[in-house]
Amino acid sequence: MSTGGASRGVCATKIGVQLLEQAKVTRRKQYGGILSYEFIAEEASISPKTVQRFFNQENVSRENAIAICKVLGLSIVDVTNAEDKTNRLFSKKISKKNSDPLVQEPLQSPLTLEVPEGQVPINSSFYVERLPIETDCYRAIQRAGALIRIKAPRQMGKTSLMSRILNSAKHSGSQTAFISLQEVDSDLLQSLDRFLYWLCARIANRLKMDEGLENLSDEWMTTLGSKSKCRDYLQEYILENLTTPLVLGLDEVDVLFECPQIASDFFGLLRSWHEEAKIDPTLEKLRLVIVHSQEVYVPLDVNQSPFNVGLAIELPEFKDEQIVDLASRHGVDWAAEWSNYSNYSPLQELRAMVAGHPYLVRVALYELARSRLSIKEFVEISPTEEGPYQDHLRRHLINLQQNQALMKAMREVVSANGPIRVESSIAFKLKSMGLVKLRKNSIVPLCNLYRTYFRDRLGNNQ
Numbered sequence: 001m002s003t004g005g006a007s008r009g010v011c012a013t014k015i016g017v018q019l020l021e022q023a024k025v026t027r028r029k030q031y032g033g034i035l036s037y038e039f040i041a042e043e044a045s046i047s048p049k050t051v052q053r054f055f056n057q058e059n060v061s062r063e064n065a066i067a068i069c070k071v072l073g074l075s076i077v078d079v080t081n082a083e084d085k086t087n088r089l090f091s092k093k094i095s096k097k098n099s100d101p102l103v104q105e106p107l108q109s110p111l112t113l114e115v116p117e118g119q120v121p122i123n124s125s126f127y128v129e130r131l132p133i134e135t136d137c138y139r140a141i142q143r144a145g146a147l148i149r150i151k152a153p154r155q156m157g158k159t160s161l162m163s164r165i166l167n168s169a170k171h172s173g174s175q176t177a178f179i180s181l182q183e184v185d186s187d188l189l190q191s192l193d194r195f196l197y198w199l200c201a202r203i204a205n206r207l208k209m210d211e212g213l214e215n216l217s218d219e220w221m222t223t224l225g226s227k228s229k230c231r232d233y234l235q236e237y238i239l240e241n242l243t244t245p246l247v248l249g250l251d252e253v254d255v256l257f258e259c260p261q262i263a264s265d266f267f268g269l270l271r272s273w274h275e276e277a278k279i280d281p282t283l284e285k286l287r288l289v290i291v292h293s294q295e296v297y298v299p300l301d302v303n304q305s306p307f308n309v310g311l312a313i314e315l316p317e318f319k320d321e322q323i324v325d326l327a328s329r330h331g332v333d334w335a336a337e338w339s340n341y342s343n344y345s346p347l348q349e350l351r352a353m354v355a356g357h358p359y360l361v362r363v364a365l366y367e368l369a370r371s372r373l374s375i376k377e378f379v380e381i382s383p384t385e386e387g388p389y390q391d392h393l394r395r396h397l398i399n400l401q402q403n404q405a406l407m408k409a410m411r412e413v414v415s416a417n418g419p420i421r422v423e424s425s426i427a428f429k430l431k432s433m434g435l436v437k438l439r440k441n442s443i444v445p446l447c448n449l450y451r452t453y454f455r456d457r458l459g460n461n462q
Contacts, residue, residue: 009059016079017328020055021125023072036135043071048131056321113330113369116362120160122167125329126362127160128322133313137161138168140311141247144284145277147270147310150291153434155359156315158291162249165289169247174287177206180251189259193220195266196230203238203248212237227269234273239282249289254432257294268304294432317356320347326361330369346375353379355447357434363388383452393453396435400458406430411458414451419444 012020024035037055041048044067054060054068062076069076114120120127140146148165150158166176179202188194197220204212212233219233239246256263270288277284288306296307318326324347354360367388368378381387385394400407406429409422413430419442422430427443430436435450436443445451 009061010065010076010080011057011059012054012065012079014057014328017055017057017325019074019079020068020072021329023074025123025125027072036129036131036138038131038135040068040071044068055325113366116359116366118159119163120157122163126326127164128318128326128358130157130316130318130322133161133315134164136311137165137313141165141169141174141287141289142172143287144245145274146287147274147306148287148289148313149307149310150289150313150315152293152315153432154293155357155434156317157358158293158315159251161313161315162251162289162291166247166249169245169287174245174247175207175242176247176249177203178249178251179203179206181255182252184255189255189262192262192265193226195262196226196269200230200233200238203234207238207242207246209238209241212241227265230269231273234286235280235282239285242285245285245287247287247289249291251291253290253292254294257296260299264300264304267300267306270306271304271309274306274309295428318358318361319356320351323347323351323356323361327365327368330365332365332368349375349379353382353448355437357446359392360389360447360449363392383449383456389449389453393449393457396433396450397454397457399433400454407458410435410454413443414445414455414458416444 027035037048037051041051044051044064046064046067050060050064051068054065060068065080066076069079114124114126116126137148140148150161152158163178166178170176179199183202184195184198188198197216200216201213204216215237216233219237220229222229224232256266270290273283273286274288277286288310290306296305300307302308350361350364354364364378364382367373368375373381382389383393384390400410405423405426409426410430412420412422413436419439421442427436427438430443431438435446435454437446445454
């Protein structure tokens with residue numbers, strides 16, 4: 001790979017890519033929170049593909065490299081300087097290849113590692129964009145009455161994406177309110193009236209609208225039905241007092257799937273708000289982002305469901321190049337360097353163990369960046385109670401043990417040598433947990449991590 005100014009162009013070094021990624025983070029406030037490849041390309045008057053190639057350390061013209069660096073406030077000399085310590089470390093590894101070329105020697109990354117738990121912070125250097133998903137969402141949320149629904153198994157990055165959508169909207173001048181339905185006390189889910197009262201109170205609280213909170217009790221004393229009171233309160237005391245749009249982010253709406261009657265009424269209410277926004281100048285200020293893990297198995301009238309309108313986003317696993325990119329941000333450089341040894345590919349070995357699951361990949365790279373384990377050693381210890389996934393695996397095991405149908409199906413899946421068919425509702429629940437993936441109408445374990453661990457723990461050692 002060329003790293004200099006040959007006639008074919010220039011490319012970023014490994015340290016240069018880290019500088020580029022850091023600049024994306026530090027420049028977000030200046031540019032309103034949107035620094036995707038497409039955004040950088042538009043600012044630099046070049047194609048998004050060219051920006052992506054530069055970030056992937058591929059050759060681009062010197063003029064294009066300068067344009068990209070200018071957008072990010074960097075010098076092309078710093079970004080494309082070949083004499084960095086990453087290359088010197090690689091030379092050191094080459095000289096040791098006869099002894100043990102697979103031993104990991106973490107780079108001294110200029111970035112501080114983040115513990116991979118919960119959502120990825122807004123200003124994190126470890127958030128991986130899955131374009132064009134982000135840019136599609138950032139544009140969609142600017143539209144009056146917008147509705148975005150994000151679906152993916154657990155720990156795939158749904159909340160991290162929603163936070164970025166809300167952050168983008170905030171930088172564009174909107175008010176935002178993030179509400180997780182995991183916050184709802186179980187007794188509130190016994191009554192639609194109490195649940196909607198709680199929701200209105202949370203919205204007013206998030207917006208710091210003290211006067212709105214004071215008016216809530218009065219509104220709720222009227223003889224109107226619960227849905228009408230909620231709509232009127234939202235319109236009269238929230239939206240009419242805002243001069244800008246309101247983006248309401250509803251996380252973990254799966255909570256309501258266990259309460260079919262409340263779910264039917266509430267989701268019908270969301271759909272009515274979305275439809276009325278097309279004709280009501282007050283309700284058009286409201287934009288919705290809905291996040292869920294499971295398939296929607298609550299019976300809903302197609303004309304009263306928010307799950308068949310708006311922009312639908314289903315988050316995919318990381319691709320190979322995204323894993324390599326994230327490895328580089330962690331200072332883990334095996335993917336580009338060690339694949340030449342005896343046809344051995346650390347990337348593919350890691351991918352076989354954890355697939356492209358964002359959380360599992362982040363844990364792997366975090367552990368590799370802070371330890372001296374080789375990939376082979378990491379893969380060997382991962383599906384055990386000693387490994388870095390012990391809490392994650394144990395939580396899944398407990399959840400399976402609490403549902404005999406799910407546990408039986410998972411035992412069959414990990415014991416089989418190929419895809420198997422199970423009852424549709426069971427398949428979708430296992431998929432929403434992130435344990436399996438679909439193969440047409442059948443399912444297989446998501447990755448060897450789950451196959452190996454659950455084959456052992458569910459009593460089918462083979």
